[in-house]
Amino acid sequence: MSRWIYFILAILVGAVGGLLYGWVVSPVEFVDTTPDTLRIDYKSDYVLMTAEAFSVDKDIGLAVSRLTWLESRQPLDTVREAILFAERQGYTDADVALMRSLADVLEAISPVGQGAAP
DSSP states (O other), X not given: OHHHHHHHHHHHHHHHXXXXXXXXXXXXXXXXXXXXGSOHHHHHHHHHHHHHHHHHHOOHHHHHHHHHHHOXXXXXXXXXXXXXXXXXXXXXXXXXXXXXXHHHHHHHHSOTTTSSOO
């Protein structure tokens, strides 16, 4: 019976020690973190969510604003990069189609010279 008591006590001491270290001694500090530091998979998911919202509300200004918040470069470039990633990672055809429709609208409103693929 005393083995179980020592085992449970060791687990509790380890958990309390780990929490104390993680929360008090060396907590994580996020300093000046911006959305452009996200990995490409998270950026692609954000572009997909923006495309889904655009398919419902048809507000291109809001979609551009959301995409500009994600990265400071041209929104069309961000969407194209997300589409390429989505195709490589096996996103569903419906999801890729949503992103492509957003890209088509962005391409249509882009200034001359910005709409051509690299």
